Amino acid sequence: MTRKSDNDQLSFTSGRIKKIGILTSGGDAPGMNAAIRAATRSAIAAGREAVGILRGYQGMIDGDFIPLQSTDVSGILQLGGTMLKTARCKEFRTPEGRRRAKEQLTAAAIDAVIVIGGDGSFTGAWVMSQECDIPFVGIPATIDNDMYGTDYTIGYETALNSVVCAVDKIKDTARSHGRIFFIEVMGHEAGLLALNSGIACGAEVILIPESKAQHDELQKFLEKGYRDKESSGIVMVAEGDEAGGALHIAEQIRRDHPDLDVRISILGHIQRGGSPVARDRINATRMGIAAVDALLNDQKSIMIGLDNNRIVHVTFNKAVKMNHSIDTGLLEVHNLLNGM
Amino acid sequence: MTRKSDNDQLSFTSGRIKKIGILTSGGDAPGMNAAIRAATRSAIAAGREAVGILRGYQGMIDGDFIPLQSTDVSGILQLGGTMLKTARCKEFRTPEGRRRAKEQLTAAAIDAVIVIGGDGSFTGAWVMSQECDIPFVGIPATIDNDMYGTDYTIGYETALNSVVCAVDKIKDTARSHGRIFFIEVMGHEAGLLALNSGIACGAEVILIPESKAQHDELQKFLEKGYRDKESSGIVMVAEGDEAGGALHIAEQIRRDHPDLDVRISILGHIQRGGSPVARDRINATRMGIAAVDALLNDQKSIMIGLDNNRIVHVTFNKAVKMNHSIDTGLLEVHNLLNGM
Amino acid sequence: MTRKSDNDQLSFTSGRIKKIGILTSGGDAPGMNAAIRAATRSAIAAGREAVGILRGYQGMIDGDFIPLQSTDVSGILQLGGTMLKTARCKEFRTPEGRRRAKEQLTAAAIDAVIVIGGDGSFTGAWVMSQECDIPFVGIPATIDNDMYGTDYTIGYETALNSVVCAVDKIKDTARSHGRIFFIEVMGHEAGLLALNSGIACGAEVILIPESKAQHDELQKFLEKGYRDKESSGIVMVAEGDEAGGALHIAEQIRRDHPDLDVRISILGHIQRGGSPVARDRINATRMGIAAVDALLNDQKSIMIGLDNNRIVHVTFNKAVKMNHSIDTGLLEVHNLLNGM
Amino acid sequence: MTRKSDNDQLSFTSGRIKKIGILTSGGDAPGMNAAIRAATRSAIAAGREAVGILRGYQGMIDGDFIPLQSTDVSGILQLGGTMLKTARCKEFRTPEGRRRAKEQLTAAAIDAVIVIGGDGSFTGAWVMSQECDIPFVGIPATIDNDMYGTDYTIGYETALNSVVCAVDKIKDTARSHGRIFFIEVMGHEAGLLALNSGIACGAEVILIPESKAQHDELQKFLEKGYRDKESSGIVMVAEGDEAGGALHIAEQIRRDHPDLDVRISILGHIQRGGSPVARDRINATRMGIAAVDALLNDQKSIMIGLDNNRIVHVTFNKAVKMNHSIDTGLLEVHNLLNGM
Known part of the structure; x- marks a missing residue:
């Protein structure tokens, strides 16, 4: 500089x-x-x-x-x-x-x-x-x-708020149905958007490429869900997450936990536009x-x-x-x- | 009654x-x-x-x-x-x-x-x-x-407005990039949401299960795009459309028109929640x-x-x-x- | 017709x-x-x-x-x-x-x-x-x-939603502070906007030119507030209300009930514009x-x-x-x- | 610190x-x-x-x-x-x-x-x-x-965006009618909200307590309006502005320029609430x-x-x-x- x-x-x-x-x-x-x-x-x-x-x-x-x-x-x-x-x-x-x-x-x-x-x-x-x-x-x-x-x-700031608005909406459904939503947000190699929107939305788990340890957090969340008999929540997934994006992760969870009601939402291009x-x-x-x-x-x-x-x-x-x-x-x- | x-x-x-x-x-x-x-x-x-x-x-x-x-x-x-x-x-x-x-x-x-x-x-x-x-x-x-x-x-009215807000955003990108977006909205067997949101957003084409003729409109739009050298626009697709949803249709268009920049957005659960x-x-x-x-x-x-x-x-x-x-x-x- | x-x-x-x-x-x-x-x-x-x-x-x-x-x-x-x-x-x-x-x-x-x-x-x-x-x-x-x-x-429908969004925000403050807000909306001689937005927002009282009886509702609300020791709420006022608009009514309430925390909000032109x-x-x-x-x-x-x-x-x-x-x-x- | x-x-x-x-x-x-x-x-x-x-x-x-x-x-x-x-x-x-x-x-x-x-x-x-x-x-x-x-x-950030959304709406009316709007925003002794929202909205003039020179800008804007025969625009006024708030300033302008279509909007409590x-x-x-x-x-x-x-x-x-x-x-x- x-x-x-x-x-x-x-x-x-x-x-x-x-x-x-x-x-x-x-x-x-x-x-x-x-x-x-x-x-x-x-x-x-x-x-x-x-x-x-x-x-x-x-x-x-x-x-x-x-x-x-x-x-x-x-x-x-x-x-x-x-x-x-x-x-x-x-x-x-x-x-x-x-x-x-x-x-x-x-x-x-x-x-x-x-x-x-x-x-x-x-x-x-x-x-x-x-x-x-x-x-x-x-x-x-x-x-x-x-x-x-x-x-x-x-x-960035607009995209962050677009994600937050979208997740606020999805959370209504997650809570009403007792579902776990995997929400994929943009971020080729950068988890900043996922991380910040996850905090702003009170996501239960945030998976970003910068931290592999977060997958342990996902396991902890799922186990806690079993204990509390309350399995609803939001998992934010950065597009570039190495486990392969929301779709891949969610499918794996479905295999491992067939009793959970797991849904996926790929926010896609609504993150990019808007006033x-x-x-x-x-x-x-x-x-x-x-x-x-x-x-x-x-x-x-x-x-x-x-x-x-x-x-x-x-x-x-x-x-x-x-x-x-x-x-x-x-x-x-x-x-x-x-x-x- | x-x-x-x-x-x-x-x-x-x-x-x-x-x-x-x-x-x-x-x-x-x-x-x-x-x-x-x-x-x-x-x-x-x-x-x-x-x-x-x-x-x-x-x-x-x-x-x-x-x-x-x-x-x-x-x-x-x-x-x-x-x-x-x-x-x-x-x-x-x-x-x-x-x-x-x-x-x-x-x-x-x-x-x-x-x-x-x-x-x-x-x-x-x-x-x-x-x-x-x-x-x-x-x-x-x-x-x-x-x-x-x-x-x-x-x-219904909230979902309609959620779709409209999302498409307004995607339209910014469609215009900026000269892209054709296939946007899939909910509607198992009913195209009402796709039809009304399509009109409200000025979508170029609306594909709904109730009308097969709309696929001709899609072809007309694509041909018009060639003539005008301007291929950007929004195609609304009702989930239940018989051609198989946005993903399927978009892939077919990509095969037929490899030069077009075709994108897909599945609005999913953001249509369901919100104030x-x-x-x-x-x-x-x-x-x-x-x-x-x-x-x-x-x-x-x-x-x-x-x-x-x-x-x-x-x-x-x-x-x-x-x-x-x-x-x-x-x-x-x-x-x-x-x-x- | x-x-x-x-x-x-x-x-x-x-x-x-x-x-x-x-x-x-x-x-x-x-x-x-x-x-x-x-x-x-x-x-x-x-x-x-x-x-x-x-x-x-x-x-x-x-x-x-x-x-x-x-x-x-x-x-x-x-x-x-x-x-x-x-x-x-x-x-x-x-x-x-x-x-x-x-x-x-x-x-x-x-x-x-x-x-x-x-x-x-x-x-x-x-x-x-x-x-x-x-x-x-x-x-x-x-x-x-x-x-x-x-x-x-x-x-009309956009104005109605603009009013509803504004009142939702003001309600946050009304509840947090235990205040009574008189909110004036447009409507020269017509209370439709005040009536519908009042219902949509859960207003405690709605004052419209078409019904003089509503002023009794205001008195009932104030008295109920005393009984419950809970005086917070929203009073919607149509611009054309005969008592003279939100400002006039609120001032009268302040005189009659000096202990109440009464506020006024005149929504004005934000009702008219917007997408x-x-x-x-x-x-x-x-x-x-x-x-x-x-x-x-x-x-x-x-x-x-x-x-x-x-x-x-x-x-x-x-x-x-x-x-x-x-x-x-x-x-x-x-x-x-x-x-x- | x-x-x-x-x-x-x-x-x-x-x-x-x-x-x-x-x-x-x-x-x-x-x-x-x-x-x-x-x-x-x-x-x-x-x-x-x-x-x-x-x-x-x-x-x-x-x-x-x-x-x-x-x-x-x-x-x-x-x-x-x-x-x-x-x-x-x-x-x-x-x-x-x-x-x-x-x-x-x-x-x-x-x-x-x-x-x-x-x-x-x-x-x-x-x-x-x-x-x-x-x-x-x-x-x-x-x-x-x-x-x-x-x-x-x-x-602050939410209030700033609430103001910006409100002014965006009012701007629709200002342009459609060729009007000058004086918009008063909160800020007892601080013009930060007025200044930032004014820039974000493309306000023509911003009046804040921290700068008396801004009143010259207002005069310049009005004179330019005469020259261009185009008198529409937004004037942001911080509540604490020494000239006495939007109401006072607008009335003075009305006296000095009776031909201008001057309107006032006091945003008030909608700045304070909301998600x-x-x-x-x-x-x-x-x-x-x-x-x-x-x-x-x-x-x-x-x-x-x-x-x-x-x-x-x-x-x-x-x-x-x-x-x-x-x-x-x-x-x-x-x-x-x-x-x-």
């Missing part, structure tokens, strides 16, 4: 950059629109032009650009998804694809690019920025909140401004992050190579409250 | 019934608690006692009864699920099971029973009421809204009162229904034997708006 | 009408956008043109028209407010104003007009339609649900189609209504002159449950 | 404390129940007893205590308000009141007390702890988030555990806080005497985006 700004103020010093391209890439996340709006408006406030690049790197290769005025980003702050659309793009992984992308940017006189996305998106930006002289700045947006160097990624909660709107707004500020201060190949609620700059190098570790203290919080 | 009350007023004439048992049976539905509250309080208001029978017919067989005072049902109006819990009970399908249930009711001096549930629950009540002299009155509660003789069943919407709270309240009123007017073996927003009585005989047909006019509404 | 269509199907017979103007007028209501979308798309499906008239009758006078294509109304189904904007317009009440409006319609070749609004909006349409040969059809949209001849007006609930989206969609259908079947000076969930036609004459009465049965439901 | 725990783990060393009293005091805040649940369950997990003190200090004086088992706090995690109820208590401000409170605690063998509340509640705890040997630990709960020494207070969002549930849970942990480590007269998402201890002395300053960087973020 090279620079810690003391506040969210802008200081536009660089005269080199006249036109800033903005794109969203990878999975969509609630709050992306808020970041687009903030980046667009602060670019304009700084006397620059803003251009939307449609469908991520694919649109960069295709030259699919739209000018962004202040009114174009009006009324999008509270909308989920991304107005610039997003896509995964294989062609951009080839030197030829990136060469074409460079040509399109040059033809459109785009001087710098803000990439709103996750790990893979920043890797692409980093590779391309090493091949040409166009500065890239990243804004982390992924509901997994698993990026190194930042406490926060856009969309962003306040936190995601505010932080995405701050990050959008900070990205423009960074570019106009001649920064490049960095990701905007939040550390202790302050804007920080993290080099792409670190952001994409290093791992984000989970706070296992929270897991102990959970076990303490539920393992009695 | 034997009797049409002109309003929701009570007229307590029967002196025979002193103690009324209340149970919930089958799948839980939001608003069941509101019905329990209303039945309990109107029984007490009429100078009778109310008793909760836990876990449906299983609790009846086990004699699992709790007295219900006015304060016991305080603060439950807005809660999903059912405070009396629910279960499916095989034993009740045997004469021996029902004999034991009868003994338990007699031992507890329960004179009459209000059954809050669906088709299967009323069949049980009807069979038992033919074997003994205890009057049963039913209140329809199922999120499918597929009961004959009533425009409305408790929980009931206003309509479910109000109607469940009216039905709870009407059930007590019916019993105290010496009615039995009837289900409370709503016809043109008025309380009606439907004999169990009709309610469980006859089918609920779907309003295909709505389907044409949908096709008109989307088949352009 | 002159005509009852058996379903929501369209039969486009009139060749006279080529271009249909659509406007929203009066207070905005959630679902107006759904009606605009449906009217636009069904006009286009019938081979006609759709034109948006901005800011109600003001835009008609100013010639503020926008062509509406199918894509222009894409993505508005779930949005509150009205994309055509709305306004109250004094000028339209003058013959001169209406003459100018007529000229603008003629200049733009608009053959017919769909007015989405309330009482006052239909009065305007009725007057103008008597002065010129342009047919007008109305779609009732007002959160008060107080129109004669229809069971339903667009926006429409499923029911409002579906019914607004049906009504939008039915309005186009009516025009193309040479109907005029009628309002689209819902009677027993079927589309009906109500003459403007009746719709604006006759009163909507409230179902006092619901009030007795409420008093029964709370007056114990 | 005397001690910084590296995680949320418990280490129960003190054998002196056997029975811990828990109370909520001051205004209710969503998440209080989550803190009660966590404190109760971690006390029990540590082999201690938990006792609920009803209605804050009033219940302490009255000896209104209830034993708390693990199941007593089951199902409250997601509920707003406080199951222990709360009250303001004048008697506790007198030495005589506190003497009686001390006697009641002693009689019930309560060794230590956890106070969940705000500034005033901690002042009371601090005074009493200086007069007797019973240790007090505080958990900050107030929707204003204005406590010194902690980044976070229970309830807590995920963040409030999680942090309240962590703080509940940390409070028990602190007591069992012989801490007293401290408030649990969160600093950079870590549990910290802040002496009552500092917590109640020092002021919480607002991050004006956020205000500049806002002005940048809206002052164009």
Whole structure:
């Protein structure tokens, strides 16, 4: 982290950059629109032009650009998804694809690019920025909140609340029927969403890839259920859990305990959309401004992050190579409250 | 329908019934608690006692009864699920099971029973009421809204809104990525939930068991997508659709159109719980009162229904034997708006 | 009610009408956008043109028209407010104003007009339609649900749920603090919203203009509070209640009972906006189609209504002159449950 | 801040404390129940007893205590308000009141007390702890988030989202009608809620007590409205704003600009209740555990806080005497985006 700004103020010093391209890439996340709006408006406030690049790197290769005025980003702050659309793009992984992308940017006189996305998106930006002289700045947006160097990624807080609302509903049924629900939430290799939603919902057991010991907690819960003749509850399962996801685990439990009423719910895409909660709107707004500020201060190949609620700059190098570790203290919080 | 009350007023004439048992049976539905509250309080208001029978017919067989005072049902109006819990009970399908249930009711001096549930629950009540002299009155509660003789069943309106909220979120992602989502909603043999939520969400295609022609609409939508080079949209699939559910259909589309980005979301149990919407709270309240009123007017073996927003009585005989047909006019509404 | 269509199907017979103007007028209501979308798309499906008239009758006078294509109304189904904007317009009440409006319609070749609004909006349409040969059809949209001849007006169901959600929250505080909250909801001369939300929230007392006797219920509640030493609860007050609204009543209670902890909450404009609930989206969609259908079947000076969930036609004459009465049965439901 | 725990783990060393009293005091805040649940369950997990003190200090004086088992706090995690109820208590401000409170605690063998509340509640705890040997630990709960020494207070995040949801709805109407809404949110002397919700909602102007310069922004906005002939927008007003609240400001604007359509909405108590969002549930849970942990480590007269998402201890002395300053960087973020 090279620079810690003391506040969210802008200081536009660089005269080199006249036109800033903005794109969203990878999975969509609630709050992306808020970041687009903030980046667009602060670019304009700084006397620059803003251009939307449609469908991520694919649109960069295709030259699919739209000018962004202040009114174009009006009324999008509270909308989920991304107005610039997003896509995964294989062609951009080839030197030829990136060469074409460079040509399109040059033809459109785009001087710098803000990439709103996750790990893979920043890797692409980093590779391309090493091949040409166009500065890239990243804004982390992924509901997994698993990026190194930042406490926060856009969309996480909304996804967390979407999961909590869904589990609150399922809990009504679990209690009414005396059922055990295995609920699978997103998190390829990161259990943060499962862990936090599990605590927020009072889940009986939380299974995350970061801790194998949690499977013992599941056994304890089942045994306790037998003792108390009360077998209802919620088991949160991170998608990436090594035991193979909710479906696999639930089937095993059904085999071992045929008398239990075990159900599965895979929350899937309802975790990804929806109007962003306040936190995601505010932080995405701050990050959008900070990205423009960074570019106009001649920064490049960095990701905007939040550390202790302050804007920080993290080099792409670190952001994409290093791992984000989970706070296992929270897991102990959970076990303490539920393992009695 | 034997009797049409002109309003929701009570007229307590029967002196025979002193103690009324209340149970919930089958799948839980939001608003069941509101019905329990209303039945309990109107029984007490009429100078009778109310008793909760836990876990449906299983609790009846086990004699699992709790007295219900006015304060016991305080603060439950807005809660999903059912405070009396629910279960499916095989034993009740045997004469021996029902004999034991009868003994338990007699031992507890329960004179009459209000059954809050669906088709299967009323069949049980009807069979038992033919074997003994205890009057049963039913209140329809199922999120499918597929009961004959009533425009409305408790929980449907909340489930409909839960589906709509979920699809609104998924639509953010569908648009952002240019994806086609197949969304499976509940409805064993009834497409009402899929049809209404599809219209409310502006789904591109709605597949329901009541209309095979809808598969042509799906083909038209896919072809239109090719023409317009815009293949994103929502396809609602009723669980019971004959093509085999969202999973099956989506896989077939993937085979036929490998270039499309097809995703599946099975909404599952999030449709079933949650705080009931206003309509479910109000109607469940009216039905709870009407059930007590019916019993105290010496009615039995009837289900409370709503016809043109008025309380009606439907004999169990009709309610469980006859089918609920779907309003295909709505389907044409949908096709008109989307088949352009 | 002159005509009852058996379903929501369209039969486009009139060749006279080529271009249909659509406007929203009066207070905005959630679902107006759904009606605009449906009217636009069904006009286009019938081979006609759709034109948006901005800011109600003001835009008609100013010639503020926008062509509406199918894509222009894409993505508005779930949005509150009205994309055509709305306004109250004094000028339209003058013959001169209406003459100018007529000229603008003629200049733009608009053959017919769909007015989405309330009482006052239909009065305007009725007057103008008597002065010129342009047919007008109305779609009732007002959160008060107080129109004669229809069971339903667009926006009511969403407003009802907005009130219920707000009161659920306030109830947390009322219980935690042992307070009595007077909550004022909209309803100029109609207590329907207060009555239904009061039942849905388990309000202790409901004060509506249609029933003076409810003030006795308030006294009973206060006295009961003294007996039980438990003075917390919710009193719903319709805006138009004769005692002068929540503020006035609460102040009087404070004077009479200085020991009570009395608070006031005026819900105000949060009742009016927000994403429409499923029911409002579906019914607004049906009504939008039915309005186009009516025009193309040479109907005029009628309002689209819902009677027993079927589309009906109500003459403007009746719709604006006759009163909507409230179902006092619901009030007795409420008093029964709370007056114990 | 005397001690910084590296995680949320418990280490129960003190054998002196056997029975811990828990109370909520001051205004209710969503998440209080989550803190009660966590404190109760971690006390029990540590082999201690938990006792609920009803209605804050009033219940302490009255000896209104209830034993708390693990199941007593089951199902409250997601509920707003406080199951222990709360009250303001004048008697506790007198030495005589506190003497009686001390006697009641002693009689019930309560060794230590956890106070969940705000500034005033901690002042009371601090005074009493200086007069007797019973240790007090505080958990900050107030929707204003204005406590010194902690980044976070229970309830703030939920209140922020409640405000944002309400303003989203009002914005529909503001846009549809071309109106300017003055929306008053809570915040006696702290504009944090107004500032953050204003950014999250894209409010045009934010008026907070911490910055007089914002009134110039209001003038600029009004002038810009004249230029653009577009006078619609949202003005957030913190309750404590020196110009006298939304009502006063709006009336002045109406006098100065009679042509503007100015409306007022005072959000009031809907900001205070409701099911807590995920963040409030999680942090309240962590703080509940940390409070028990602190007591069992012989801490007293401290408030649990969160600093950079870590549990910290802040002496009552500092917590109640020092002021919480607002991050004006956020205000500049806002002005940048809206002052164009």
